[in-house]
Amino acid sequence: MKTDNKIKSPRRETASRREFFKMTGLGAAIVGAAAAGAGAQPASAASPARDKDAGYRETAHVKRYYELAKY
Amino acid sequence: MELGTSEPVVAEEDRLRADCYALLARLLAAPPTGELIELVRSIRSAPGTPLGRAFGNLATTWRQATPSSLKDEYSVLFIGVTHGELIPYLSYYLTGFLHEKPLADLRGDMQRLGIGRRADASDPEDHIAALCEMMAGLITGAFGMPAPLAEQRRFFDRHIGCWAPRFFENLQAAKAASFYMPVGAIGDAFMNVETEAFAMAA
Numbered sequence: 001m002k003t004d005n006k007i008k009s010p011r012r013e014t015a016s017r018r019e020f021f022k023m024t025g026l027g028a029a030i031v032g033a034a035a036a037g038a039g040a041q042p043a044s045a046a047s048p049a050r051d052k053d054a055g056y057r058e059t060a061h062v063k064r065y066y067e068l069a070k071y
Numbered sequence: 072m073e074l075g076t077s078e079p080v081v082a083e084e085d086r087l088r089a090d091c092y093a094l095l096a097r098l099l100a101a102p103p104t105g106e107l108i109e110l111v112r113s114i115r116s117a118p119g120t121p122l123g124r125a126f127g128n129l130a131t132t133w134r135q136a137t138p139s140s141l142k143d144e145y146s147v148l149f150i151g152v153t154h155g156e157l158i159p160y161l162s163y164y165l166t167g168f169l170h171e172k173p174l175a176d177l178r179g180d181m182q183r184l185g186i187g188r189r190a191d192a193s194d195p196e197d198h199i200a201a202l203c204e205m206m207a208g209l210i211t212g213a214f215g216m217p218a219p220l221a222e223q224r225r226f227f228d229r230h231i232g233c234w235a236p237r238f239f240e241n242l243q244a245a246k247a248a249s250f251y252m253p254v255g256a257i258g259d260a261f262m263n264v265e266t267e268a269f270a271m272a273a
Contacts, residue, residue, distance in 0.1 A: 017271060021084035024264045025093060025120030035143070 073269035074090050079212045089259050093206035099149075099159065100200035102142040108133060122260040129253035136250045147247040156245050157238070160180060164234035177230050181205070184226070185214045199238055202231050226271045232269075236262045 021027070081089070089160045092179075097107055111133045116126035132142070149155040157162075162174040180195060181188075188196060209226060210220040211239055218226070239262060242248060242255030 018084050020268055025117055025123030026087045
């Protein structure tokens with residue numbers, strides 16, 4: 001039910017958060033730049049590791065690299 | 072409709088936050104590509120807020136820049152001969168050294184949150200651009216499901232909020248910064264917005 005007490009307060013919270021972000025100028029500012037982040041290829045070191053094995057291997061490899069690099 | 076659907080739904084304001092993080096990531100990860108320069112030049116913003124003004128300044132400033140002048144400035148700021156004027160890493164800002172415990176803590180959280188590392192990445196993961204990209208991904212669900220606000224807040228507090236505001240201030244004040252000064256101003260204003268918004272949700 002929409003009027004369930006349990007969800008009342010999170011909703012108010014969500015609404016005030018939304019209002020807050022509206023006032024910051026974030027929306028107006030980035031409309032033109034929205035494609036910026038979203039579409040383009042990752043900029044840097046992070047990538048999804050949905051394949052946990054691949055992610056972990058990479059991490060372990062990198063960990064070892066830095067162990068070596070630290071003398 | 073109130074029953075949850077299986078598709079992750081990202082609220083409008085969260086989409087905008089993610090875009091802002093993603094744009095900062097692209098601006099700070101490497102010298103800009105021609106495509107990024109065009110995109111920045113096309114930004115239109117309302118000057119009524121610090122963030123809006125900063126975006127406006129960025130677009131105006133970059134309309135006067137050439138790709139090679141942007142590349143040169145990026146290089147002096149972030150690459151240098153041994154290092155640039157700024158050293159934009161979490162570990163460095165918190166400890167004075169690279170590859171210290173803050174990086175290890177970050178890697179722990181990355182593993183827990185299913186964030187991997189690109190095979191071709193040469194920088195440590197605690198570079199400001201990487202952290203912005205991770206925040207964007209946590210918000211939109213690039214690493215699985217969108218992270219709940221509490222998880223976003225935890226990641227922000229532990230890895231970004233504790234140093235990025237200082238970094239963005241330093242970027243604004245850097246000797247070599249002219250085209251990148253507005254990037255510092257955007258980051259500075261956006262960090263304020265994020266900090267305040269997380270506090271509201273507490």
